[in-house]
Amino acid sequence: MDTRLPKCPGVVYLVGAGPGDPGLLTRRGEVLLRAADVVVYDHLASPRLLDLAPPGAILVRAGKSIGHCEMPQDAINAELVSHARAGARVVRLKGGDPFIFGRGAEEAEYLRAAGVPFEVVPGVTAAAGAAAYAGIPPTHRATASAVALVTGHDDPEAEGGSSRLDWEALARFPGTLIVYMGVTHLAAICRVLIERGKPADTPAALVESGATPRQRTVAATLADLPVQVQAAGLGPPALLIVGEVVAHRAALNWFEQRPLHGRTIVVTRPAGDALDDANTLEALGAEVLLAPLVEIRPLADPTPLDDALRSIQTYDWLVFTSANGVRAALDRLNAIGLDLRALGRTKIAAIGPATVEALRGYRLNADIVPPDSYRSEGLADALLEPVRGGRVLLARADRGRDVLRERLSVVAHVDQVAAYRNVDTATIPDAVVKALRAGKVDWITLTSSASARRLFDLVPNDVRPRLGTSTKLATISPVTSATVAELGWHVAAEARTHTAPGLIEAVLEAESQARR
Numbered sequence: 001m002d003t004r005l006p007k008c009p010g011v012v013y014l015v016g017a018g019p020g021d022p023g024l025l026t027r028r029g030e031v032l033l034r035a036a037d038v039v040v041y042d043h044l045a046s047p048r049l050l051d052l053a054p055p056g057a058i059l060v061r062a063g064k065s066i067g068h069c070e071m072p073q074d075a076i077n078a079e080l081v082s083h084a085r086a087g088a089r090v091v092r093l094k095g096g097d098p099f100i101f102g103r104g105a106e107e108a109e110y111l112r113a114a115g116v117p118f119e120v121v122p123g124v125t126a127a128a129g130a131a132a133y134a135g136i137p138p139t140h141r142a143t144a145s146a147v148a149l150v151t152g153h154d155d156p157e158a159e160g161g162s163s164r165l166d167w168e169a170l171a172r173f174p175g176t177l178i179v180y181m182g183v184t185h186l187a188a189i190c191r192v193l194i195e196r197g198k199p200a201d202t203p204a205a206l207v208e209s210g211a212t213p214r215q216r217t218v219a220a221t222l223a224d225l226p227v228q229v230q231a232a233g234l235g236p237p238a239l240l241i242v243g244e245v246v247a248h249r250a251a252l253n254w255f256e257q258r259p260l261h262g263r264t265i266v267v268t269r270p271a272g273d274a275l276d277d278a279n280t281l282e283a284l285g286a287e288v289l290l291a292p293l294v295e296i297r298p299l300a301d302p303t304p305l306d307d308a309l310r311s312i313q314t315y316d317w318l319v320f321t322s323a324n325g326v327r328a329a330l331d332r333l334n335a336i337g338l339d340l341r342a343l344g345r346t347k348i349a350a351i352g353p354a355t356v357e358a359l360r361g362y363r364l365n366a367d368i369v370p371p372d373s374y375r376s377e378g379l380a381d382a383l384l385e386p387v388r389g390g391r392v393l394l395a396r397a398d399r400g401r402d403v404l405r406e407r408l409s410v411v412a413h414v415d416q417v418a419a420y421r422n423v424d425t426a427t428i429p430d431a432v433v434k435a436l437r438a439g440k441v442d443w444i445t446l447t448s449s450a451s452a453r454r455l456f457d458l459v460p461n462d463v464r465p466r467l468g469t470s471t472k473l474a475t476i477s478p479v480t481s482a483t484v485a486e487l488g489w490h491v492a493a494e495a496r497t498h499t500a501p502g503l504i505e506a507v508l509e510a511e512s513q514a515r516r
């Protein structure tokens with residue numbers, strides 16, 4: 001997508017971020033975010049969306065959350081105007097839709113008065129988003145032909161009628177009521193609606209954190225809802241939906257039924273590799289936190305790799321043990337002015353399906369792929385016959401077990417060269433430690449013995465006993481499981497195929513067994 005926009009004097013874009021799922025941002029919103037100089041964002045906008053802003057962009061949190069108001073409205077207005085006057089492209093990112101209970105109109109009026117140009121980009125408002133993700137259609141030919149969007153911010157039972165709403169009319173409204181900001185006064189709202197004539201057995205639901213992996217819904221009758229919501233411990237942000245349409249949820253609930261919905265999973269692979277896992281896990285409904293335990297870095301000195309690549313024609317076999325090795329070596333080939341033709345006479349061996357995939361990305365097929373085995377010994381043995389008597393170049397990480405080289409050296413001339421570095425990460429992100437400490441993490445996936453040990457070293461003492469108990473551990477192979485056991489932790493799931501997708505499969509199986 002072309003993210004270049006014509007440079008113009010400062011302007012403010014009031015952009016709707018949607019209700020939670022970052023995928024619900026509009027394409028126009030994305031284009032503007034990618035070109036933003038300044039992003040002033042609400043706490044209700046998905047933090048993931050901030051990743052779309054260019055690296056140098058100034059990010060300003062202007063969130064208003066109930067109980068603590070980080071930035072008063074005046075200060076937000078002043079912030080927008082001052083950046084725009086300085087010539088910046090400012091994105092004012094607001095939860096849901098900017099013009100629905102978002103004070104977007106007030107901000108736009110202020111900008112107009114200040115002479116600052118603005119544009120408005122609509123977003124999926126919480127009523128549309130949370131209702132869709134809760135399986136509750138706001139309208140339905142059989143049950144509702146009208147919808148009212150209502151604010152529940154003011155106490156409907158307050159002395160002197162500080163609520164500006166006509167609750168009498170709302171109780172008689174012939175359709176669905178969708179109440180924003182209604183958690184604090186939920187009991188009063190339900191009570192007033194019943195008092196003013198809405199049948200006590202009208203279906204009603206509260207949807208908490210709609211369209212996020214944390215979405216929870218309680219559905220009951222209007223009379224019972226407050227007690228059930230309290231029992232379930234639901235809180236803001238949440239949407240109250242009142243009307244016959246709530247009954248459709250029984251058949252239409254889809255989001256909360258995805259196999260890993262409500263589960264939080266920490267993925268410990270290096271950042272780049274982890275994204276594939278994160279996408280798969282999120283599609284299955286999980287909330288994913290990334291805590292890379294090793295990082296993939298380029299070589300400090302690529303000379304030995306460059307020399308090996310320059311003389312690649314003298315090798316009969318080039319052996320790759322990881323997708324990172326493939327990418328690092330083949331990118332280096334280009335960097336030194338060669339291309340794939342240099343590999344012309346050299347055969348390629350690839351260990352693991354991800355390695356094979358990475359080669360395909362360069363239009364290369366592996367000549368040999370050892371069958372799946374979790375032990376380096378087994379993988380090496382499968383290569384013994386093919387490479388016998390030949391010259392082998394082993395391109396791999398700068399550290400790791402030496403089994404492959406040792407075994408192959410018995411039958412062939414083997415040169416081993418580092419294609420990239422594996423560097424231990426110094427810390428686990430604070431957000432992950434916090435989630436672990438709060439008992440909010442259901443699973444941690446571990447793809448090597450080294451990462452299991454690293455995890456042990458990096459988690460604070462008070463968190464360590466949680467691992468293997470309330471937070472379950474899933475491993476990629478019996479070797480990793482053995483290390484986890486040595487560390488004194490219980491392994492709850494182990495991959496049957498020793499790959500990242502196999503590991504996810506194992507978590508899924510364990511979850512579906514637990515649910516049965």
Ligand code: SAH
Binds near residue numbers: 094095126179236239
């Ligand atoms: N402009 C926003 C609404 C802001 S008012 C929009 O169009 O959606 C804030 C209220 O919106 C919250 O109190 C809550 O009632 C509702 N809300 C926002 N995000 C929500 C979500 N993900 N799930 C449920 N309700 C949400």
